[in-house]
Amino acid sequence: MTTRRKDGLIPVGGVAKPHGIRGEFCIKNYADSPLLFDRVSTLFLQDGTKSPKSYVINSWREHKGLVLLKCRGIDDRDQAESLRGQAVLIREEDLPELDDGEHYIMDMLGCRVELRDGSYVGMLEHFYENAEQDVWVIVTDDRKEVLLPAVPEFVLDVDLDNEVVTIDPPEGLLDIYLNPEPPKKKKPRRRTPKKKKAVDNAG
DSSP: OOOOOTTSEEEEEEEEEEETTTTEEEEEEOSSOGGGGGSOSEEEEEOTTSOOEEEEEEEEEEETTEEEEEETTOOSHHHHHTTTTOEEEEEGGGSOOOOTTOOOHHHHTTOEEEETTOOEEEEEEEEEEOSSOEEEEEEOTTOOEEEEEOOTTTEEEEETTTTEEEEOOOTTHHHHHHSOOOOOOOOOOOOOOOOOOOOOOOO
């Protein structure tokens, strides 16, 4: 597992770009719900391997699938631009309690992914957020990527103790990514002989 840090901070997103001229910036949110920011007063931004810096959240709102944040001390577009690409982290103790059967996606990254019969598929390395549901990216040993919609009917079990996720993908999905059909060869076009004009030898 690669998401639990020794400093007690949990990655919940990344700074995408500035928004407007007053220091607001967009983040791509990894959390299941942006309402997480209702209960967090301070976040941490980290530029690469540098030490994380804390920022007090003044306000937040949703905008076109992203979260817009306004933090104390970030007051213009240039300051917001300087944050582009930085990781957004919060304290682990600030994460809300989960109901039974719920898991944070950051806890599942790095898990082994298996089918119902125990067959190995690959490792859950990252994910994409879509409007309807997350899409998991499962990477096989030969570095092929399998994209799986993360919906309950396809995810049978999450065992964090053993770092195993069991899936039941829709029929044919694995073949699309693991055994794609080779492109069909185009049949050569048959050339039709040009008709020769008849020569009139009559004189």
